Amino acid sequence: MSDITNNLTSILQSLPAEVTLVAVSKTHPSEAIIEAYETGHRIFGENKVQELAKKYEDLPKDIKWHMIGHLQRNKVKYIVPFVELIHGVDSFKLLREIDKQAGKINRKQPCLLQIHIAKESSKFGLDRNELFEILNAVSEKSLPNVKIKGLMGMATFTQDKHVIRSEFRYLKTLFDESLAFLSGSDKDNFTVLSMGMSGDYPIAIEEGSTMVRIGSGIFGSRT
Numbered sequence: 001m002s003d004i005t006n007n008l009t010s011i012l013q014s015l016p017a018e019v020t021l022v023a024v025s026k027t028h029p030s031e032a033i034i035e036a037y038e039t040g041h042r043i044f045g046e047n048k049v050q051e052l053a054k055k056y057e058d059l060p061k062d063i064k065w066h067m068i069g070h071l072q073r074n075k076v077k078y079i080v081p082f083v084e085l086i087h088g089v090d091s092f093k094l095l096r097e098i099d100k101q102a103g104k105i106n107r108k109q110p111c112l113l114q115i116h117i118a119k120e121s122s123k124f125g126l127d128r129n130e131l132f133e134i135l136n137a138v139s140e141k142s143l144p145n146v147k148i149k150g151l152m153g154m155a156t157f158t159q160d161k162h163v164i165r166s167e168f169r170y171l172k173t174l175f176d177e178s179l180a181f182l183s184g185s186d187k188d189n190f191t192v193l194s195m196g197m198s199g200d201y202p203i204a205i206e207e208g209s210t211m212v213r214i215g216s217g218i219f220g221s222r223t
């Protein structure tokens with residue numbers, strides 16, 4: 001077996017059944033994705049619109065593509081026709097643009113709200129107030145063409161496991177608060193807590209993650 005097949009198989013075996021794996025294929029060629037695809041895996045994540053759109057064109061149409069990176073408003077229209085889940089909704093303006101573009105093609109676009117949980121200011125995301133501003137708009141049904149599926153966050157890049165754990169724990173408390181705030185179908189839709197990457201996913205799972213985004217742990221390091 002190749003490294004990719006081996007890595008993917010052993011990670012999948014180690015994940016609890018209720019945790020979904022997004023195989024993060026950014027920067028890796030289509031051949032690497034095909035290898036993972038041939039093991040039966042179908043969920044892949046990319047962080048650049050152009051690369052995502054190209055791979056969508058080139059690769060089998062039953063792949064479920066997740067946009068995990070920072071998304072610029074002027075590029076939303078290129079991915080909304082096919083993307084399964086947008087993880088990085090980090091502003092109300094961006095969400096309004098997704099709602100507008102999805103409306104044009106009669107889609108209801110699944111999205112996650114990205115929360116800023118890390119110490120680094122370089123990372124994107126909403127704070128608690130912005131989160132509830134959006135959830136309020138959702139509950140008033142003012143964004144009819146998006147489906148808010150949950151939250152996403154990235155922990156600080158550090159060796160300090162206590163810092164990582166406390167950031168994930170904070171994200172889980174916001175997830176639970178959001179669930180308590182929402183009702184009806186909005187609450188039913190809210191099932192995804194996307195947290196955990198190659199270096200920290202076991203901690204994320206202990207803290208309640210339902211979706212991990214793993215790149216280098218499957219495909220090797222990026223150059």
Ligand SMILES: *Cc1c(COP(=O)(O)O)cnc(C)c1O
Binds near residue numbers: 069213
């Ligand atoms: C690149 C990336 C990942 C995967 O990172 P690895 O450390 O390679 O597992 C996960 N989430 C986001 C948002 C990313 O940009």
